[in-house]
Amino acid sequence: MKPLIAQALHMGDECHNRNAAATSLLFKRFAPAALEAEVPQAQLAAALRFWASNDHFFLNLSMATCKAMLDAGHGVKNSSLVTAMARNGVRFGIRVSGTGDAWFQADASVVDGLYFPSFGPDDAAKDLGDSAITETAGIGAFAMAAAPAIVKFIGGTPSDALANTLAMTSITLGRNDAFTLPTLNFAGTPGGIDVRSVVDTNIAPVINTGIAHKDAGIGQIGAGITRAPLHCFAQAVSKLAATVG
Amino acid sequence: MKPLIAQALHMGDECHNRNAAATSLLFKRFAPAALEAEVPQAQLAAALRFWASNDHFFLNLSMATCKAMLDAGHGVKNSSLVTAMARNGVRFGIRVSGTGDAWFQADASVVDGLYFPSFGPDDAAKDLGDSAITETAGIGAFAMAAAPAIVKFIGGTPSDALANTLAMTSITLGRNDAFTLPTLNFAGTPGGIDVRSVVDTNIAPVINTGIAHKDAGIGQIGAGITRAPLHCFAQAVSKLAATVG
Numbered sequence: 001m002k003p004l005i006a007q008a009l010h011m012g013d014e015c016h017n018r019n020a021a022a023t024s025l026l027f028k029r030f031a032p033a034a035l036e037a038e039v040p041q042a043q044l045a046a047a048l049r050f051w052a053s054n055d056h057f058f059l060n061l062s063m064a065t066c067k068a069m070l071d072a073g074h075g076v077k078n079s080s081l082v083t084a085m086a087r088n089g090v091r092f093g094i095r096v097s098g099t100g101d102a103w104f105q106a107d108a109s110v111v112d113g114l115y116f117p118s119f120g121p122d123d124a125a126k127d128l129g130d131s132a133i134t135e136t137a138g139i140g141a142f143a144m145a146a147a148p149a150i151v152k153f154i155g156g157t158p159s160d161a162l163a164n165t166l167a168m169t170s171i172t173l174g175r176n177d178a179f180t181l182p183t184l185n186f187a188g189t190p191g192g193i194d195v196r197s198v199v200d201t202n203i204a205p206v207i208n209t210g211i212a213h214k215d216a217g218i219g220q221i222g223a224g225i226t227r228a229p230l231h232c233f234a235q236a237v238s239k240l241a242a243t244v245g
Numbered sequence: 246m247k248p249l250i251a252q253a254l255h256m257g258d259e260c261h262n263r264n265a266a267a268t269s270l271l272f273k274r275f276a277p278a279a280l281e282a283e284v285p286q287a288q289l290a291a292a293l294r295f296w297a298s299n300d301h302f303f304l305n306l307s308m309a310t311c312k313a314m315l316d317a318g319h320g321v322k323n324s325s326l327v328t329a330m331a332r333n334g335v336r337f338g339i340r341v342s343g344t345g346d347a348w349f350q351a352d353a354s355v356v357d358g359l360y361f362p363s364f365g366p367d368d369a370a371k372d373l374g375d376s377a378i379t380e381t382a383g384i385g386a387f388a389m390a391a392a393p394a395i396v397k398f399i400g401g402t403p404s405d406a407l408a409n410t411l412a413m414t415s416i417t418l419g420r421n422d423a424f425t426l427p428t429l430n431f432a433g434t435p436g437g438i439d440v441r442s443v444v445d446t447n448i449a450p451v452i453n454t455g456i457a458h459k460d461a462g463i464g465q466i467g468a469g470i471t472r473a474p475l476h477c478f479a480q481a482v483s484k485l486a487a488t489v490g
Contacts, residue, residue: 010257010394011256011257011258011265011266011394012256012257012266013256020252020256021256021257021266021269023273024266024269024270024272024273025269027269027272027273027276028268028273028296028297029297031272031293031297032290032293032294032297035286035287035289035290036294038286041280041286042280044280045277045280045281048276048277048280049277049281051273052273052274052276052277148427148428149255149256149427151427152431157430158427158428158430158431159430182257182394182396182403183393183428185402185403186403
């Protein structure tokens, strides 16, 4: 999955809110293999038709990949690396490598974005879902410089996209050389949020996200940009300080 | 084909020397349809495996699309629009809308590029092939701002790619709003080379191209950038002036 994500970052995806390239690349690998495995033709046609109809298909795999990468870095003594960010429309929580299973929480943020026809801000739930695991792993809004065309979906301008990636370099532990950004002359994506840097700089992690309707069952009504609440990171630094002693 | 090319320009292709997105997008449309048409499974598997193995697959369709678009503009009285650029490794020729079937020729140029392992400039033919029809139609090197990652294949830097697109706006009749460039805030590609502007500015059309071996049968040994020879355009302007009277 990592080489596939790396390739998609060279093809205008940031693999959170834009997955057009990664969805197509995986489809192109899957279809011949499924035919060679003699999957029944009608069933395969229906499955491929479903897959081909949704450019966000790859997001499910992108999220799982990011979760697996971050879990590998969880539980390291004294580490200030953020290993999860998640939200449920009411609360926003983060988990940090060196502080075990604790979730540091604050109220969920409002999402600033573009709405599908007939919907608007009054219909919107606050920030919701597990997809911010992509930003936690250094893609999504952190790799937005890779995806200038995304602004037609979530708002803003291509220079905003570039600025978001550059700003995130101030709060990450380094750059991920496995995920490079052509428009930044192939520099790596800012990777690995450091709770200390967030508190030092007051720069909140940026998140590209879908906007869900506030009533259950309606689903996505738009997409935009939001920020992780700073209070989560301040709590995590306090706890980490107490742990380090 | 036009919407597909437009989409690929938002996904890091310039549809001459980089066709990774367009190849995948067309594959994703074709595979379910072929299954529903009950193409025999083993044959379809072999065809899709071939298609999926070559990211340049779409170039064949890209060239034909550009040729069809330009032929529609050929034969307009007094028009200074370039409707074809082609080369055969020895000579380079252009055709202009208002000058009928005449080809204005000069010696083919050397290509400056990157070579596949074990090959170098001494093995190279001069500029060769019909693929410069893409630049003639305003994609390829003219849309290089869309494809910063291409520099890993043809040489140069992402800022060179941007500069090439911007320079071409000085020699084109306009911009093609059907083909937009995210990194230039969705400005259209420079479209429609004007022989008069080439002669006025001395800016030669830039071309992304493969490098062929000088001996027949070996095939592609690299890829790079070249320029159309200015002498072709000077001849065309003289002929056009004589025609206009």
